[in-house]
Amino acid sequence: MMVSVQALQGLERRMEVSVPASRVEQQVDKRLLNVSRTARIKGFRPGKAPIHVIRKHYGVQVREEVVSDLIRETFAEALERENLMPAGGPRIEPLAAKKGGDLKYAATFEVYPQIALAGIEGMELAEPKAPVTEADVDAMLESLRQQRPDYVAVDRGLQDGDRVTLDFEGTLDGEPFEGGKAEGHQFAYGAGRMLKDFEDGIRGAKAGESRTIDVTFPTDYPAKNLAGKTAQFVVTLKAVEETRLPEIDEEFCKSFGVEEGGVATLRAEVRENMERELAQAVRNRLKAQVMDRLLEANPVEVPNALLEQEIRDMQLEALRRMGARDARQLPPREPFVADARRRVSLGLLLNEVIRSADLKLDSAKVQERLDEIVSSFADAEAARRQYLENEGALRQLQTMVMEEQVVDHLISKAKIKERKATFKEIMNFGASDASDQMGLPA
Structure with a gap:
């Protein structure tokens, strides 16, 4: 088997392989012989047809199979001989595969780059x-309080930090639009969950109050049909609730699985978790x-x-x-x-x-x-x-x-x-x- 390798641009290589005709014909004859043992051809008993008849009926198909298999086999052999490691599959270009002649093909593929590591010592x-x-632990406990809020209905105007539940229906040029209507929509007011014009328009409103507000959508708003346009919304507040955080007491500790030891145990567990997270972050x-x-x-x-x-x-x-x-x-x-x-x-x-x-x-x-x-x-x-x-x-x-x-x-x-x-x-x-x-x- 003859192999030649040409370096193309960058990591690409073109490898030409020539497989002797004798190897090809040997594989064809061997496979035809195997076929002859079970072939059913009209006029002959199963497995009794002469080899020249088998060759006439199956020769082309068998040769194609042999060529395909030999390309796969010899490609691997050629890579090993040339000490090449392909990065991805090859593009195969048949060059010659006629009966009685050598099998020739070209394989084009990329190889892995040669790497000489630098900058390891003394990095x-x-x-x-x-x-x-202790201040870090206090801050974490405050964060935990934020995860366990209670909400209490209040009879006053809506302000930052409240939880609001409302219905709204929007129109654009007097026509409703997709996504412009909701019932029982709930969110933390002042957290930027809604468009600024929307939040500004309902500031100070009480539960049960309705307002009609104008809302201008940003020019980069995902819904292109709304981007840069001004819609009118009828908004009705169903509930305004004040956020109240729990005290750090026995009940609070139990809500985090601390059944004994109270606040001291909770602080110790919080510190342990923080130290573990800190080590991982470092x-x-x-x-x-x-x-x-x-x-x-x-x-x-x-x-x-x-x-x-x-x-x-x-x-x-x-x-x-x-x-x-x-x-x-x-x-x-x-x-x-x-x-x-x-x-x-x-x-x-x-x-x-x-x-x-x-x-x-x-x-x-x-x-x-x-x-x-x-x-x-x-x-x-x-x-x-x-x-x-x-x-x-x-x-x-x-x-x-x-x-x-x-x-x-x-x-x-x-x-x-x-x-x-x-x-x-x-x-x-x-x-x-x-x-x-x-x-x-x-």
Whole structure:
């Protein structure tokens, strides 16, 4: 077998393969012989037709099958011989496949980039350090109070912080419009849940009162038929309720599952949770910095096949989150390109870290992580069995653990400078999990 490889633009390669005619004919003859054992041809008993008759009836079909199989086999052999790793499937171009002649074809494909990792040793990271203070615990308890509000009907005008229940009906140029009518609509007044003109128009109104108000829709309003236009709304308030927060007492503690120890126990549990969340947030900050430094020090040429697959995966995930299933409703690809490129780049770099550092998946850490996950289920053992029987879920878990091992390895090589911070500063770092920045295949 003869193989030649030509480097095209970027990561693209064109590989021409020539398979000797003898190998092709040997496979054709072998397969025709197998066919002859069961072939049913008019005028002959089953399995008794001469080979030249079999060749006449099945020769073309068998040769096509042999050529297809040999292309698949020899493509893999040629890749191994040339030490090439394709990123995505090849485009096959048949060059010659005539009877009695060599089988020749060209395969065009992208390869993975060669990566020489830089910037690993001495990577500079900033680690924020902060205690959980009594004031932080107080603020968290206040947040918990906000989660347990009571609502009391009041006989006064509507003001910020109240909960209001109302009916409304809107018209545009005297005609009703879609989405312009509701009954029993309830929301927290002053929180920006409704358009500003709408909220301003009912400020000070009491339960039972009706008002007719003008509401101008923003020019960038999603409903194009309303954008920039002014509608009239008839609004009737059904209820105005004042928000009253509970006292932090025994009953309040019990509402969060603290049956004994009262406020002191609740504070201790809140502090413990805050310290755990703080540690994870610090870890996420370090992880994000590691990913940024790795990308900055190692620009990667991304195979287009991998990029397009990642974009497609992100589009499908967005479709799933929207509750749709029809792939024809995929959102536009452009908003996903930058994030997809980052993910693929990180995936390539992190896999190279694994290879160069000879990192192995720690099964004990996989077990620890699984224990954490199933501990939140009522029947932990049933959840464990279900997890282990789901190949996709288990593979995803293993990928998560491997990611953490990679980050641990990179942090161990870094120069870390501690920086004083507050609990609030660290926790406001961002809602996105640093694992979203990782690109290891699931």
